[in-house]
Amino acid sequence: MNTSADTLLQTFPADADAERVAARDRFRLLGLPTPKQEAWKFTNLRPLEQFIAAAGKPANDAAPDIPAPLIDDSRRILIIDGRVDGDISVADPAGLSIEQGSHLMPEMGGKRAVRDLAIAMSEDGLRITVAADATVGQALELVFVGTGHRAGGHHFTLELSLAANADLTVVERHCGTQAYAATIASAIRLGDGARLRHVKVQDESQEAFHLADSAVEIGRDGTYERFILSVGARLARDEVHTSLNGQGSSVRLLGAYAGRGQQHLDHTTHIDHAVPNTTSHEVYKGVLDDRSRGVFQGGIKVMKDAQKTAGHQLNKALLLSPRAEIDSKPALEIYADDVVCSHGATAGEIDEDALFYLRARGIDAVTAKNLMVQAFLDEIFDGIADETLRDRLKDRVHAALQPGDNQDA
Amino acid sequence: MLKIENLHVNVDGKEIIRGLDLEVPKGEVHAIMGPNGAGKSTLSYTLAGRDGYEVTDGKVTFQGRDLLDRKPEERAADGLFLGFQYPVEIPGVATLTFLKTAVNAVRRQRGLEEFDAMQFMKLVRGKAKDLNISDEMLKRPVNVGFSGGEKKRNEILQMVVLDPAFCLLDETDSGLDIDAMKVVADGVNALRGPERGMLIITHYQRLLDHIVPDRVHILAEGRIIESGDKDLALELEKKGYASFGTDRAA
Numbered sequence A: 001m002n003t004s005a006d007t008l009l010q011t012f013p014a015d016a017d018a019e020r021v022a023a024r025d026r027f028r029l030l031g032l033p034t035p036k037q038e039a040w041k042f043t044n045l046r047p048l049e050q051f052i053a054a055a056g057k058p059a060n061d062a063a064p065d066i067p068a069p070l071i072d073d074s075r076r077i078l079i080i081d082g083r084v085d086g087d088i089s090v091a092d093p094a095g096l097s098i099e100q101g102s103h104l105m106p107e108m109g110g111k112r113a114v115r116d117l118a119i120a121m122s123e124d125g126l127r128i129t130v131a132a133d134a135t136v137g138q139a140l141e142l143v144f145v146g147t148g149h150r151a152g153g154h155h156f157t158l159e160l161s162l163a164a165n166a167d168l169t170v171v172e173r174h175c176g177t178q179a180y181a182a183t184i185a186s187a188i189r190l191g192d193g194a195r196l197r198h199v200k201v202q203d204e205s206q207e208a209f210h211l212a213d214s215a216v217e218i219g220r221d222g223t224y225e226r227f228i229l230s231v232g233a234r235l236a237r238d239e240v241h242t243s244l245n246g247q248g249s250s251v252r253l254l255g256a257y258a259g260r261g262q263q264h265l266d267h268t269t270h271i272d273h274a275v276p277n278t279t280s281h282e283v284y285k286g287v288l289d290d291r292s293r294g295v296f297q298g299g300i301k302v303m304k305d306a307q308k309t310a311g312h313q314l315n316k317a318l319l320l321s322p323r324a325e326i327d328s329k330p331a332l333e334i335y336a337d338d339v340v341c342s343h344g345a346t347a348g349e350i351d352e353d354a355l356f357y358l359r360a361r362g363i364d365a366v367t368a369k370n371l372m373v374q375a376f377l378d379e380i381f382d383g384i385a386d387e388t389l390r391d392r393l394k395d396r397v398h399a400a401l402q403p404g405d406n407q408d409a
Numbered sequence B: 001m002l003k004i005e006n007l008h009v010n011v012d013g014k015e016i017i018r019g020l021d022l023e024v025p026k027g028e029v030h031a032i033m034g035p036n037g038a039g040k041s042t043l044s045y046t047l048a049g050r051d052g053y054e055v056t057d058g059k060v061t062f063q064g065r066d067l068l069d070r071k072p073e074e075r076a077a078d079g080l081f082l083g084f085q086y087p088v089e090i091p092g093v094a095t096l097t098f099l100k101t102a103v104n105a106v107r108r109q110r111g112l113e114e115f116d117a118m119q120f121m122k123l124v125r126g127k128a129k130d131l132n133i134s135d136e137m138l139k140r141p142v143n144v145g146f147s148g149g150e151k152k153r154n155e156i157l158q159m160v161v162l163d164p165a166f167c168l169l170d171e172t173d174s175g176l177d178i179d180a181m182k183v184v185a186d187g188v189n190a191l192r193g194p195e196r197g198m199l200i201i202t203h204y205q206r207l208l209d210h211i212v213p214d215r216v217h218i219l220a221e222g223r224i225i226e227s228g229d230k231d232l233a234l235e236l237e238k239k240g241y242a243s244f245g246t247d248r249a250a
């Protein structure tokens, strides 16, 4: 029988290196994750399997829809259906270097199915490095566009490596049209004192599947600030594994998600506090309408020696419809004793008293609801320093919640 | 201007308003007094159009038109303003944003041009000052962390900027000290005029020293049991609700 794993691996290259072969072998053996695995308990990839089984239908040949930049004067790199568009190689005196090609720091990230699939099947990748002490003033915007030309899916690997005291802002944006499956495996390494601001916008086609797996390692006094906005895809999972490996290192993970229709949006994070004096701060907020479903899994692990750890985690969901659903699973594993950790999850509905109050002031029910939803989400956007970017992302999420959103197929 | 005839209202299947008749002509200020639980807030919410307040019988006309089939936002645009006994907190929505959205929503429905940011600020600044409302308070989320007095002054500010034809104030005096009550009363009195009607709901007589009503009605057990001029309030204060045929304590 031809399993979906076999189908996905059909075009595996003959000249693959050992790392790829190993990833392929693991993936072939274990296949796509199923809800029987604890880490995938709330996300069933059955629709993806069905999509893969049905794939092979004639590809459309519409030109890719390239969106306007999110940051006006950024350096943009286009990745269309998993392949870097044009010649992008850079080795600039400011310390930024960008190389094309599929290679990931192999020792990073563990052996997870989505990583294995992306590593085995990627036809292209990017390695972005910033030299020690270099501050890259110009933001880097990676725009991934899916077109559905390649029905089977496309896969990509991304390596971001900042040497000591380097500083970079990256916007990673995923969008597209039609149906496709996209996977991306990332490896992010921050040297001592390095600082990375990473804004991910998951705005895939509403018919697409998006599976992302990131591994992050942070050295002494390094700072990783991540923000994800998730509004696209029929099924998306964004999984981030962060290791705070150096004293004084910190990570901030912020997320905003908005689901409509039958969207399934999964955010899974793991943070390892490996050494003393490390900090993690994590807040995700989601609005779920119709029959959409959100998943939040947040693991914090504090190793035995990691004293003076501060770890905070919160997921708040606003359910706009009785058929919308959120599954929140925080998991704290603490082996040190001198730590301050907290976690929380709330799910609520629109406050009817507030809704009536607004209406009694002349504001129609739809506008009143929008006002409250925006108020709920806006707080999380304060974590984005760039005002223009912040406003554009806010506009995007507010548009995504409107019934007539043109991204909604 | 506002005419209520034989109104019956159920809440959670229980009849709270039981055959209430009341008419407030334009240019007049009427007061409703009544013991706790008499149905004063139920009447207010019913008039403002809140869900869950089921009118089982009777009729309400506002400016000659049936009020009860209008949505809450339409009633506000028609010119009915309810000052809430318990103003609601709306986290994350700045008071100014809320006011501007409301004012423009109402103006749009009334066929008036919306205010731009400058016109709006000019309107609000002056009115806020009269009510002792600071710029800092206007930046805070609606009613969040406001004291009782601040909430009530915020209600009056909303009323003033929305320029209603009819003001319905539900226990606007509760939780106010004497100074705050004067500020609120001045705000209300400034709106009195030949084209405007008012219905002031209160539990105590003292507010009526500052806002002197044309008529006073006593509401008990879901209906008006007595009506009179302003002296009725004083009489009620002296004798208590019990002497007016209600067995509930004041």
Ligand SMILES: Nc1ncnc2c1ncn2[C@@H]1O[C@H](COP(=O)(O)OP(=O)(O)O)[C@@H](O)[C@H]1O
Pocket: B011, B012, B014, B016, B034, B035, B036, B037, B038, B039, B040, B041, B042, B043
């Ligand atoms: N949501 C509700 N569900 C059930 N009973 C209610 C509700 N609201 C009010 N009541 C009852 O209706 C009666 C009138 O309440 P209310 O109108 O608030 O009185 P007042 O404002 O005069 O103090 C009271 O007996 C109260 O317990």
Ligand SMILES: [Mg+2]
Pocket: B040, B041, B042, B085, B170, B171
């Ligand atoms: Mg009341």
